[in-house]
Amino acid sequence: MAGREIMYREALREALFEEMGRDESIFIIGEGIAERGGSYKVTEGLLAEYGPTRIRDTPISEAGMIGVGVGAAIAGARPIVEILYVDFAMLGMDMIVNQAAKFRLMTGGRGRVPFVLRTQGGTGGGVAAQHSQSLEALFYHIPGLRVVMPSTPADAKGLLKYALRQEDPVMFIEHKHLYMTKGEVPEGELITEFGVADIKREGTDVTLIAWSNMIPRTLQAAEELAEMGISAEVLDPRTLVPLDRVAILKSVAKTNRCVIVQEAVRRGGVASDISSIIQEEAFYSLDAPVQIVAGMNTPIPFNLTLEEASVPQKNDIIAAVQSVLHHKAA
Amino acid sequence: MASKKRENTPSKELLEKLFTTAYRIRNFETEGIKLYRRGLVRGYFHPYLGQEGIATGACAALDERDYIASTHRGHGHCIAQGAEVEGMIAELLQKETGYCKGYGGSMHIADITKNNLGANGIVGASTPLGVGAAMANQVNGSDAVTVAFSTDGATNNGTFLESLNLAAIWDLNFILIVENNQYAVSTTLAEATRETELYKRGEAIGVESHRIDGNDSLLVYETVADAVKKCRAGLGPILIEAVTFRHSGHHVNDPGKYMPEDKLKYYKDRDPVDRARDNLINMGKMSAKDVKAIEAKIEAEFEAAVKAAEAAGEVSIEEFREFVEGY
Numbered sequence: 001m002a003g004r005e006i007m008y009r010e011a012l013r014e015a016l017f018e019e020m021g022r023d024e025s026i027f028i029i030g031e032g033i034a035e036r037g038g039s040y041k042v043t044e045g046l047l048a049e050y051g052p053t054r055i056r057d058t059p060i061s062e063a064g065m066i067g068v069g070v071g072a073a074i075a076g077a078r079p080i081v082e083i084l085y086v087d088f089a090m091l092g093m094d095m096i097v098n099q100a101a102k103f104r105l106m107t108g109g110r111g112r113v114p115f116v117l118r119t120q121g122g123t124g125g126g127v128a129a130q131h132s133q134s135l136e137a138l139f140y141h142i143p144g145l146r147v148v149m150p151s152t153p154a155d156a157k158g159l160l161k162y163a164l165r166q167e168d169p170v171m172f173i174e175h176k177h178l179y180m181t182k183g184e185v186p187e188g189e190l191i192t193e194f195g196v197a198d199i200k201r202e203g204t205d206v207t208l209i210a211w212s213n214m215i216p217r218t219l220q221a222a223e224e225l226a227e228m229g230i231s232a233e234v235l236d237p238r239t240l241v242p243l244d245r246v247a248i249l250k251s252v253a254k255t256n257r258c259v260i261v262q263e264a265v266r267r268g269g270v271a272s273d274i275s276s277i278i279q280e281e282a283f284y285s286l287d288a289p290v291q292i293v294a295g296m297n298t299p300i301p302f303n304l305t306l307e308e309a310s311v312p313q314k315n316d317i318i319a320a321v322q323s324v325l326h327h328k329a330a
Numbered sequence: 331m332a333s334k335k336r337e338n339t340p341s342k343e344l345l346e347k348l349f350t351t352a353y354r355i356r357n358f359e360t361e362g363i364k365l366y367r368r369g370l371v372r373g374y375f376h377p378y379l380g381q382e383g384i385a386t387g388a389c390a391a392l393d394e395r396d397y398i399a400s401t402h403r404g405h406g407h408c409i410a411q412g413a414e415v416e417g418m419i420a421e422l423l424q425k426e427t428g429y430c431k432g433y434g435g436s437m438h439i440a441d442i443t444k445n446n447l448g449a450n451g452i453v454g455a456s457t458p459l460g461v462g463a464a465m466a467n468q469v470n471g472s473d474a475v476t477v478a479f480s481t482d483g484a485t486n487n488g489t490f491l492e493s494l495n496l497a498a499i500w501d502l503n504f505i506l507i508v509e510n511n512q513y514a515v516s517t518t519l520a521e522a523t524r525e526t527e528l529y530k531r532g533e534a535i536g537v538e539s540h541r542i543d544g545n546d547s548l549l550v551y552e553t554v555a556d557a558v559k560k561c562r563a564g565l566g567p568i569l570i571e572a573v574t575f576r577h578s579g580h581h582v583n584d585p586g587k588y589m590p591e592d593k594l595k596y597y598k599d600r601d602p603v604d605r606a607r608d609n610l611i612n613m614g615k616m617s618a619k620d621v622k623a624i625e626a627k628i629e630a631e632f633e634a635a636v637k638a639a640e641a642a643g644e645v646s647i648e649e650f651r652e653f654v655e656g657y
Contacts, residue, residue: 064492071462108431
C-alpha cells in the first residue's frame with residue numbers, strides 16, 4: 001500500500017485519534033494540549049472530537065501530572081501524559097522511577113501500570129541546555145519501563161498505538177526535529193510491536209545502529225558511503241527497552257563491523273550498553289572494535305556552532321565507518 | 331478542632347465495626363513487632379500504633395467501589411480497607427502467599443483487589459497517585475471516591491500542592507486525609523512549617539478543609555462519610571487534617587526518645603482503640619464479655635495467620651527470573 005506520505009506529527013495524531021476512538025478509558029493531560037493542540041500540533045482537534053473530560057490542559061505541575069497519570073493507570077484508565085520537553089520529565093522522576101516502574105513488581109504482578117508519557121527530546125537549533133537533552137539512558141537504566149524512540153512517521157504511529165494496548169509504563173520519546181519530517185504511512189490499522197528492530201537500509205560491509213533523529217542523519221551518511229562503494233546496513237531498534245538483541249547480533253554477524261550512533265552524551269549511554277552486548281555475544285564475528293559516535297559529555301550550549309559540534313554529524317559517522325573498515329587486526 | 335454534637339446515635343453495628351478494625355490493627359502491630367523482634371520479619375516496619383482511629387473511621391465510610399492510597403505506615407490502611415491478616419503476615423514473612431508474593435513487603439503492602447493503591451515508600455506519593463485514581467474514575471464514568479492517606483511530613487513535598495490543586499480544578503471525587511502525627515521522623519511539625527494548622531493549606535487553594543481529632547474513629551467516620559457524600563454530589567475534593575500522635579518512634583528501631591513524655595501521655599489517655607471500645611460499650615451497649623470475645627477472636631485469627639504463613643511455600647528464584655524477563 002504505497003503512496004500516502006504524512007508528517008511524523010500527523011502520524012502521531014492519527015494514532016491518538018484512532019486509539020481514543022477505540023478505547024474510552026484513554027485520556028490525555030498536558031500543558032497547552034487541549035484548545036491549543038500542543039506545541040507541535042500533535043493533539044490538534046482531539047478536544048473537539050473527544051471532549052474536555054478526556055483532553056485536559058494542566059497547570060505547570062509536572063510531578064503532579066505524571067503522578068496522576070500513574071495513579072490513573074493503576075486504577076483502570078489509560079492515561080497519556082504529555083510533557084513538553086524530556087528535560088521537564090526530570091521534575092517527575094519519582095513518579096516515573098519509584099512509582100510507575102516498580103508497581104508491578106511491588107504488587108507481585110497483581111498491579112499493572114499502562115501509562116504512556118509522551119515527550120520529546122534532542123537538540124533543536126539553539127534551544128539551549130535545558131531544552132535540548134537526550135535523556136533516554138536515564139529511563140533505559142530503570143527496570144520496569146519501556147523506552148520507545150521512533151524515527152519515522154510510520155514507526156511513530158505504529159508504536160504509539162501499540163503503547164496504548166500493552167500493560168507497562170512507556171516513555172515515548174519523540175524528537176523535536178522529526179515532527180515536520182514526512183514518510184510513508186500505510187492507510188488503515190498499523191500496530192508496531194515493541195522489541196522489533198527495523199532495518200532502515202540493507203547493507204553488507206558495516207552495521208550502523210541508530211535511533212530517533214540519528215536515523216535520518218545515519219541514512220544520509222550511508223548514502224554517501226554507498227557512493228564510495230561501501231555498503232552500510234542501518235538498523236533502528238525503535239524501542240530501546242525492550243531491545244531487539246537478536247536483530248542486532250544477526251546484522252553484526254553478517255557485516256562483521258559495527259558503528260553505533262547516539263545523540264545523547266557518550267558517558268553511560270545506551271550505545272555503550274549495546275556495544276557491550278555485541279562484544280559479549282558476537283566478539284568472534286567482529287573484524288574491528290565496535291565504534292561509538294555520540295554526543296560530547298557536555299550540556300548543550302546555545303551557540304549554534306557549538307551545539308552542532310556537541311552532537312554527531314554526518315561526517316562523524318562516515319569517519320567512524322572508515323575507521324572500522326580500515327581496522328587491521330594487530 | 332471540630333467536634334460536633336451528634337444528631338443520631340450511631341448504630342451498634344457501626345461501633346462494632348470500628349472497634350473490630352481498630353483492635354485488629356492494634357493487635358497486628360503489637361504482635362507484628364514481636365515477630366520483628368524475633369527476627370522473623372525483616373526490613374522496615376513502621377507501626378500505626380496510636381493512629382488506628384484514622385484508617386478505621388475513614389475506610390468504614392467507603393464502599394467496595396471506592397479507592398484508597400496509603401503511606402509507608404500502611405498496615406492500618408490495608409487492614410481497614412478489608413485485607414485479610416493472613417495475606418499481610420505472609421507478605422511480611424516474605425512468603426509467596428503474601429499479597430505481593432513477598433516482592434513488596436511492609437512498605438508496599440496492598441490487597442489491590444480491594445482498590446488499595448498500596449503502601450508507599452516515598453513520603454507524599456499517595457496524594458498524586460490517589461488523585462490519579464480519582465481521575466480514572468471520573469474518566470470511566472464512576473462515582474467512586476478515592477481517599478489518599480497522607481501525612482504532615484508530606485505536606486512539605488511539592489506534589490502535595492501540585493496534585494491537590496489538580497483534584498480541585500477538575501472537581502475530582504478525592505478526599506485527602508492528612509494524618510498529622512506531628513513528626514516527620516524526628517522533626518517536629520513546628521520545625522518544618524510556620525503554619526502548623528495544615529488544613530489551611532487546602533483552604534488556600536479553594537478546597538473545603540477540616541481539622542479533626544484523629545483519635546476519635548467515630549468522628550473520623552462521620553467526617554469522611556460526609557465528605558464522601560459531598561464528593562458524590564460533585565462537591566469534591568475535600569481535605570481532612572486528622573490530628574494524632576504515634577505511640578512510639580518512626581519505626582520499630584527508633585525508640586522515639588525525642589517524643590515528650592507528657593505529650594505521649596496526653597495522647598495515650600485518648601487512645602483510639604480504647605475510645606472505640608468505650609463507644610461500643612457505652613453507646614453500643616455491648617457487654618464487656620462480648621467485647622472480650624471479639625478481641626479473642628482477632629488474636630486467634632492473627633495466630634492462625636502466622637501459622638499459615640510459616641507453613642506456606644517459599645518464593646521461587648526461577649519464577650522471579652521469569653517475572654522480570656524483558657525488564
